[in-house]
Amino acid sequence: MRKVLRSYDYKLTRIEKGYNNRSLYINVGDLRIEEKEVTQFMKDKFIGGKGFDLWYLWHAVTPQTRWDSPENEIVMSSGPIGGITQYPGTGKTLLAAISTLTDIPIDSNVGGYFGPLLKFSGWDALEIQGKSENDLVIVIDGNKGHISIEDAGDLPYDTHLLTEALTEEYAENEDDKRSVSVVCTGSAAEHTLVGMLNFSFYDTFRKTVRVKQAGRGGLGTIFRNKHIRALVVKFKGVKGNLNNPADVATINRIGVKMHKQIHDLDDKQNGMRKIGTANTVMIMNQYDLLPTRNFQTGGDPEAYRIAPEVFVNEFLTQGIHDGCWYGCTISCSKAADNFKLRTGPYAGQCVTVDGPEYENAAGLGANLGCFDPRHVLEANFYCDTYGLDIISTATMMAFVMECYERGQITREDMGGLDLRFGNSDAALELLHQMARGEGFGLIVGQGTRKMKKIFVERFGADEQLLNDIGMENKGLEYSEYMPKESLAQQGGFALTNKGPQHDEAWLIFMDMVNNQIPTFEDKAYALYYYPMFRTWFGLMGLCKLPWNDIVPADNGRTETPAKVPEHVQNYVDIYNAVTGQKIDKEELIIQSERVYNFQRVFNIRMGKGLREHDSSPYRALGPVTREEYLSREERYDNQLREQQGIDPTTMSLEEKLAATRAYREKQFKLLTDAVYKRRGWTNNGVPTPEHLKEIGMDLPMLLEVVEPHL
Amino acid sequence: MKVLHCKQEICIGCGECEKACSKAYFRVEDRNKSAIRIINNDNTFRAIKCSQCGECINMCTAHAIYRDRNGVVRINKKLCVGCLGCVGFCSELSMFYADDLTEPFKCIACGICTKVCPVNALEILESKAV
Numbered sequence: 001m002r003k004v005l006r007s008y009d010y011k012l013t014r015i016e017k018g019y020n021n022r023s024l025y026i027n028v029g030d031l032r033i034e035e036k037e038v039t040q041f042m043k044d045k046f047i048g049g050k051g052f053d054l055w056y057l058w059h060a061v062t063p064q065t066r067w068d069s070p071e072n073e074i075v076m077s078s079g080p081i082g083g084i085t086q087y088p089g090t091g092k093t094l095l096a097a098i099s100t101l102t103d104i105p106i107d108s109n110v111g112g113y114f115g116p117l118l119k120f121s122g123w124d125a126l127e128i129q130g131k132s133e134n135d136l137v138i139v140i141d142g143n144k145g146h147i148s149i150e151d152a153g154d155l156p157y158d159t160h161l162l163t164e165a166l167t168e169e170y171a172e173n174e175d176d177k178r179s180v181s182v183v184c185t186g187s188a189a190e191h192t193l194v195g196m197l198n199f200s201f202y203d204t205f206r207k208t209v210r211v212k213q214a215g216r217g218g219l220g221t222i223f224r225n226k227h228i229r230a231l232v233v234k235f236k237g238v239k240g241n242l243n244n245p246a247d248v249a250t251i252n253r254i255g256v257k258m259h260k261q262i263h264d265l266d267d268k269q270n271g272m273r274k275i276g277t278a279n280t281v282m283i284m285n286q287y288d289l290l291p292t293r294n295f296q297t298g299g300d301p302e303a304y305r306i307a308p309e310v311f312v313n314e315f316l317t318q319g320i321h322d323g324c325w326y327g328c329t330i331s332c333s334k335a336a337d338n339f340k341l342r343t344g345p346y347a348g349q350c351v352t353v354d355g356p357e358y359e360n361a362a363g364l365g366a367n368l369g370c371f372d373p374r375h376v377l378e379a380n381f382y383c384d385t386y387g388l389d390i391i392s393t394a395t396m397m398a399f400v401m402e403c404y405e406r407g408q409i410t411r412e413d414m415g416g417l418d419l420r421f422g423n424s425d426a427a428l429e430l431l432h433q434m435a436r437g438e439g440f441g442l443i444v445g446q447g448t449r450k451m452k453k454i455f456v457e458r459f460g461a462d463e464q465l466l467n468d469i470g471m472e473n474k475g476l477e478y479s480e481y482m483p484k485e486s487l488a489q490q491g492g493f494a495l496t497n498k499g500p501q502h503d504e505a506w507l508i509f510m511d512m513v514n515n516q517i518p519t520f521e522d523k524a525y526a527l528y529y530y531p532m533f534r535t536w537f538g539l540m541g542l543c544k545l546p547w548n549d550i551v552p553a554d555n556g557r558t559e560t561p562a563k564v565p566e567h568v569q570n571y572v573d574i575y576n577a578v579t580g581q582k583i584d585k586e587e588l589i590i591q592s593e594r595v596y597n598f599q600r601v602f603n604i605r606m607g608k609g610l611r612e613h614d615s616s617p618y619r620a621l622g623p624v625t626r627e628e629y630l631s632r633e634e635r636y637d638n639q640l641r642e643q644q645g646i647d648p649t650t651m652s653l654e655e656k657l658a659a660t661r662a663y664r665e666k667q668f669k670l671l672t673d674a675v676y677k678r679r680g681w682t683n684n685g686v687p688t689p690e691h692l693k694e695i696g697m698d699l700p701m702l703l704e705v706v707e708p709h710l
Numbered sequence: 711m712k713v714l715h716c717k718q719e720i721c722i723g724c725g726e727c728e729k730a731c732s733k734a735y736f737r738v739e740d741r742n743k744s745a746i747r748i749i750n751n752d753n754t755f756r757a758i759k760c761s762q763c764g765e766c767i768n769m770c771t772a773h774a775i776y777r778d779r780n781g782v783v784r785i786n787k788k789l790c791v792g793c794l795g796c797v798g799f800c801s802e803l804s805m806f807y808a809d810d811l812t813e814p815f816k817c818i819a820c821g822i823c824t825k826v827c828p829v830n831a832l833e834i835l836e837s838k839a840v
Contacts, residue, residue, distance in 0.1 A: 086792070086793055086794050175789070238772075239812045248809055252809055256794050259794060259799055263799045263801075321768065321770060327771050327793030327795055
């Protein structure tokens with residue numbers, strides 16, 4: 001047994017209509033444990049999940065707070081719907097903190113059992129503040145009503161070992177392992193700014209611990225900076241009625257309808273149950289959207305080597321449930337079992353690899369030019385166990401590789417690593433360096449924005465080129481979609497609260513594959529509606545995949561297929577059934593707008609959140625280099641003719657590049673103007689007092705922040 | 711493997727089997743709590759009940775469904791979390807739920823219904839196929 005540094009007993013109470021009406025505050029600096037009341041005001045304005053996270057974070061920090069300040073908090077929360085078992089995708093935990101990469105709030109969502117079990121243990125949210133001197137483990141026992149802060153002792157550092165050790169320790173027997181969930185990161189979180197948090201669940205079919213990732217923005221790095229080794233929650237007795245919903249019959253009815261829809265249609269639609277999110281790799285490749293070699297192109301003839309069938313046929317165990325929370329019949333959490341590692345500290349061992357998700361195959365595979373499924377799985381495993389955000393890590397490595405191939409940095413600058421595109425050995429060694437805190441891994445681990453500065457100042461690289469090809473905005477790396485031909489996704493990445501990701505506005509598929517938002521007005525509207533709609537999942541504890549990765553058979557015949565109206569109504573009905581309220585689909589959007597605008601104002605309070613911070617690296621908008629233009633010359637030439645009415649045959653390549661750039665940058669500017677207007681913001685991206693009033697968020701604390709910017 | 715079999719051609723749709731089933735397991739005479747349901751299609755009757763195919767075993771999101779020593783597919787109520795995934799996934803629509811219960815229920819080929827059928831349309835068969 002480890003040394004217990006602080007114990008705390010609390011009263012077990014019943015959840016009422018989705019809420020415990022209290023939250024837990026733990027300060028790891030002075031070992032304080034306190035309960036806070038979740039007020040009606042919080043529920044009305046912030047709902048739960050990410051809303052609660054941001055509310056608590058606002059009160060914890062000042063404009064001067066940085067990621068490693070003791071007052072920075074990691075806040076996590078499920079949400080009122082979170083934890084119901086009858087509908088797929090209800091097990092998400094939402095997290096927020098001041099990011100290591102952006103100096104503004106990051107929020108990230110993750111599966112695994114922790115969020116629901118925390119809620120069933122009696123807590124609508126958990127705030128962790130302060131900084132400990134020694135490594136701690138925090139344990140919440142939701143059946144006993146007991147919290148302990150313990151010395152981490154000799155627990156291992158890397159995720160697959162640590163989660164296994166803690167699950168063994170806190171479960172009473174094999175059946176009880178499903179009652180334990182662990183939050184932790186790995187050894188790379190100590191040495192990089194892109195550490196993520198793993199959330200575990202016990203896979204009873206495989207009899208092994210699995211993990212899902214709260215990837216973005218350095219949450220794992222902050223966790224380790226606070227000297228927390230792990231959080232453990234233990235709760236036994238999950239049932240579908242623990243939220244004590246107002247109307248369980250409606251939840252059951254809609255849940256069964258949805259399960260049946262997945263049963264009947266998944267095979268014909270996305271095959272999520274077979275391959276998971278990586279089902280789109282070849283579609284993305286086909287539509288020129290698969291980021292390849294640092295987003296230079298949108299596909300490659302070699303992409304078939306990392307196609308979904310390859311993973312399904314050769315690696316992923318089929319035919320068993322793969323959900324990261326109960327009731328998720330989408331079952332997308334695929335895993336490769338008995339995968340033999342060939343490099344690093346665990347070389348020769350056979351492990352279960354969680355994934356690959358689409359982002360992993362696209363980022364670690366195509367974007368690094370490594371079209372080898374074994375490379376993807378090995379890098380995937382090490383990123384997970386080391387606690388590295390795969391999206392940032394892949395995009396950072398792709399940037400390094402291009403800088404090297406373009407002669408901006410030398411092999412010597414990289415400590416001898418030969419980081420060419422396609423060099424799997426060098427890429428994997430870079431991951432191991434990040435975990436060991438050695439060599440070039442320390443530089444890359446700082447993230448793209450800081451790397452650009454280092455490469456320019458220390459290695460004499462071309463600043464303009466690096467700004468054009470370094471795929472970051474606000475300091476956060478782009479996720480793995482090629483937005484060059486999708487104006488909507490360009491905005492979807494750059495006109496975001498937290499930096500470029502696919503949580504707020506993943507529009508590329510509806511824009512480029514389904515062609516559902518063809519006009520400029522459609523795109524501007526989509527950049528209002530979808531970020532708001534998608535924010536709602538983060539208030540509730542919900543996963544977005546069951547919204548549109550499966551659609552009703554008659555969805556195509558509805559007026560707005562991209563919105564998936566039947567599923568929107570499911571969410572409205574489930575929210576009402578849990579909470580006893582009576583919202584409609586319009587009120588749903590307003591609930592999100594309140595939190596979305598709160599987050600925007602929070603950014604402004606932290607000194608960001610204005611138009612200048614929503615700019616895009618040109619690589620995301622169009623071809624930076626001659627090679628990029630030439631690789632799609634016919635397309636770009638045609639666009640010069642059709643969009644600008646100029647004859648490309650009379651122009652030099654440089655002139656064509658310049659004309660294309662001028663046009664595309666202007667389009668992005670016009671889009672920004674239109675989106676800000678639609679969102680109720682000034683032309684500088686500041687929410688207007690009138691808009692805040694309209695959505696019921698004219699709170700003095702927000703007006704005080706926006707007024708100097710009007 | 712034990713399986714409940716219904717000779718549809720002689721079933722008269724009286725519903726005695728439904729009453730006996732719900733009474734045995736839930737102490738009510740309520741068709742909605744019976745694991746056998748007789749469907750009337752223009753006075754020809756069809757019984758919906760589990761064929762013990764076991765498709766639900768590996769899709770169960772709580773790993774709570776198993777095949778017992780007699781080959782009968784059963785739900786471990788302690789492990790079941792009431793997600794109702796099996797209800798939506800049952801190709802034969804023979805996994806049932808009720809709103810006042812926290813777990814779904816199904817036919818476990820106990821044979822109680824066979825004893826009350828006035829026309830002996832129901833029987834428990836032994837099948838080798840698993």
